Amino acid sequence: MDFLRPASWEEALAAKAEHPTAVPIAGGTDVMVEINFDHRRPAYLLDLNRIGDLAEWEVGERTVRLGASVPYTRIMENLRTELPGLALAAHTVASPQIRNRGGVGGNLGTASPAGDAHPPLLATGGAVEAESVRGVRMIPVDDFYVGVKRNALAPDELIRAVHLPKADGPQQFSKVGTRNAMVIAVCAFALALHPETRTVRTGIGSAAPTPVRARAAEEFLTAALADGGFWESGHPLPPSVARQFAQLAAGACNPIDDVRGSARYRRHAVGVMARRTLGWTWESYRGRAHGSQGGAQCA
Amino acid sequence: MRVTCTVNGREQRADDVWEGESLLYVLRERMGLPGAKNACEQGECGSCTVRLDGVPVCACLVAAGQAEGRDVVTVEGLADFARQRDGSGEPGELAPVQRAFIDAGAIQCGFCTPGLLVAADELLERNDSPSDADIREALSGNLCRCTGYEKILDAVRLAAARGTARTTGQGA
Ligand SMILES: Cc1cc2nc3c(=O)[nH]c(=O)nc-3n(C[C@H](O)[C@H](O)[C@H](O)COP(=O)(O)OP(=O)(O)OC[C@H]3O[C@@H](n4cnc5c(N)ncnc54)[C@H](O)[C@@H]3O)c2cc1C
Ligand code: FES
Ligand code: FES
Numbered sequence: 013m014d015f016l017r018p019a020s021w022e023e024a025l026a027a028k029a030e031h032p033t034a035v036p037i038a039g040g041t042d043v044m045v046e047i048n049f050d051h052r053r054p055a056y057l058l059d060l061n062r063i064g065d066l067a068e069w070e071v072g073e074r075t076v077r078l079g080a081s082v083p084y085t086r087i088m089e090n091l092r093t094e095l096p097g098l099a100l101a102a103h104t105v106a107s108p109q110i111r112n113r114g115g116v117g118g119n120l121g122t123a124s125p126a127g128d129a130h131p132p133l134l135a136t137g138g139a140v141e142a143e144s145v146r147g148v149r150m151i152p153v154d155d156f157y158v159g160v161k162r163n164a165l166a167p168d169e170l171i172r173a174v175h176l177p178k179a180d181g182p183q184q185f186s187k188v189g190t191r192n193a194m195v196i197a198v199c200a201f202a203l204a205l206h207p208e209t210r211t212v213r214t215g216i217g218s219a220a221p222t223p224v225r226a227r228a229a230e231e232f233l234t235a236a237l238a239d240g241g242f243w244e245s246g247h248p249l250p251p252s253v254a255r256q257f258a259q260l261a262a263g264a265c266n267p268i269d270d271v272r273g274s275a276r277y278r279r280h281a282v283g284v285m286a287r288r289t290l291g292w293t294w295e296s297y298r299g300r301a302h303g304s305q306g307g308a309q310c311a
Numbered sequence: 312m313r314v315t316c317t318v319n320g321r322e323q324r325a326d327d328v329w330e331g332e333s334l335l336y337v338l339r340e341r342m343g344l345p346g347a348k349n350a351c352e353q354g355e356c357g358s359c360t361v362r363l364d365g366v367p368v369c370a371c372l373v374a375a376g377q378a379e380g381r382d383v384v385t386v387e388g389l390a391d392f393a394r395q396r397d398g399s400g401e402p403g404e405l406a407p408v409q410r411a412f413i414d415a416g417a418i419q420c421g422f423c424t425p426g427l428l429v430a431a432d433e434l435l436e437r438n439d440s441p442s443d444a445d446i447r448e449a450l451s452g453n454l455c456r457c458t459g460y461e462k463i464l465d466a467v468r469l470a471a472a473r474g475t476a477r478t479t480g481q482g483a
Contacts, residue, residue, distance in 0.1 A: 013329070013330035013331050014330060015312055015330040015374070015376040017376060017379070037374055037377070039371050040372045040374055040377065041369075043374075044333060044354075044372040044373070044374060045352075045353045045354065045372065046369065046370065047331045047374075048333060048352040048353065049352070049353070053331070057330060057331070057374060057376070059374065059376055059377055061377050106354065106404055106452065107354075107357065107451050107452025107453075108367060108420055108430070108448070108451065108452050109354070109367050109368050109369045109370065109430070110354055110372075110450060110452065111450045112366045112367060112368055113366075113368050113369075113373070182368055189338055192451070193448075193451035193452065194355060194452065196449065287415065292316070
């Protein structure tokens with residue numbers, strides 16, 4: 013095995029071009045587990061820790077450019093306002109030690125259906141900035157997950173950053189697991205309200221071969237909110253709307269039975285999380301936009 | 312490959328390190344520092360917790376080569392580290408958090424202790440009067456199979472209370 017230690021982004025791209033099988037290592041919280049257990053014996057490890065700007069982020073006018081290696085801890089601490097859904101999800105990842113090392117670039121690299129960054133990324137929308145010596149490519153988040161633990165990166169590409177729109181409305185993330193720390197999602201759900209465009213977007217984790225959006229649920233809710241004039245009135249949503257949204261979200265799942273949960277349970281839980289996150293975000297929207305008291309956070 | 316880094320304030324070098332080796336292995340097997348424990352090698356238990364450039368991490372998930380040129384603190388160096396940081400205590404004395412673990416009876420088999428000490432010390436560095444929720448959160452990456460955690464929580468509360476008493480006593 014060779015340990016490649018590029019000191020700059022350009023060097024990293026050159027190394028990846030020369031050795032396309034080289035395995036990038038950022039926080040190492042996925043890669044090292046595989047090496048420790050001999051599940052993976054790459055010929056080259058490509059260390060990204062020395063490339064400082066991968067751990068930085070920029071908050072622009074409308075978007076956040078999040079460096080691939082910004083640790084979850086930094087996201088939780090610094091980007092709560094701009095990226096509330098991702099910040100909530102980051103807080104549910106593993107433990108402080110893991111959150112101090114792991115980041116979104118690694119989560120995207122692994123592309124596990126259970127990765128907690130994926131549902132909020134799908135719900136906010138945005139793009140992955142992938143680069144190789146051949147050039148830069150912006151891959152929409154929607155096109156990034158192509159199969160079970162497979163992503164759209166070419167062998168010579170590295171992720172430099174993720175570009176995410178700043179929140180224009182409330183966002184929520186919910187995850188089912190057996191305890192509050194150190195838990196791989198049984199399933200997870202993210203919801204983002206986008207009052208500017210009068211749309212909603214969702215992301216589901218661990219309930220299909222890849223992270224997915226609940227598109228039918230999004231379309232239904234977007235139409236229901238528009239038809240009922242809810243964005244303008246800020247009225248409470250009728251239970252029938254929440255129920256239908258939940259049902260359609262559950263219907264977007266294509267889960268399996270495994271040790272963490274049965275397919276039936278996952279479908280049910282996604283419906284419950286859809287209804288709850290809708291309740292939370294809508295109350296918050298009403299509170300912000302219409303000065304209502306906003307009820308207790310309880311579904 | 313060769314790996315050179317600062318461990319507990321001293322420059323350490325290890326030769327013939329395999330490229331896939333973890334920082335934990337290098338510390339324990341090549342640098343003679345078995346304080347950080349190896350229990351799971353998959354980030355689940357926290358018994359290998361060390362500070363890497365000040366940040367608490369699982370040493371089992373840091374590739375040895377990633378530690379090149381960086382600063383590591385293990386439980387062996389915790390007392391010196393705390394003394395220099397806090398500007399109190401005598402050489403050879405335990406760190407306040409270590410003292411508190413003993414006094415509170417927070418140690419049974421002791422396997423989890425080094426990781427918990429490093430994590431708890433870092434919590435108190437950030438937050439000198441943590442709530443119970445803060446303590447639980449900060450220690451949520453450290454498993455203990457013996458104590459049932461209550462005495463560990465006691466120990467952290469005790470260390471915090473003593474720390475606050477000390478600084479108040481100094482009029483700080
Ligand atoms: C105990 C434990 C608990 C965990 N719990 C959770 C959890 O609750 N939720 C969750 O989502 N994840 C969890 N994980 C998984 C892991 O922490 C996350 O997937 C994390 O985001 C990985 O980030 P990293 O920087 O450590 O990735 P690394 O391990 O460094 O890399 C992961 C993958 O991405 C590739 N990669 C990394 N950076 C780049 C880049 N810039 N360009 C291209 N490819 C790249 C690597 O080659 C590798 O294939 C857990 C892991 C452990 C050990
Ligand atoms: S040995 Fe590193 S976390 Fe368990
Ligand atoms: S004292 Fe035995 S594992 Fe904690």
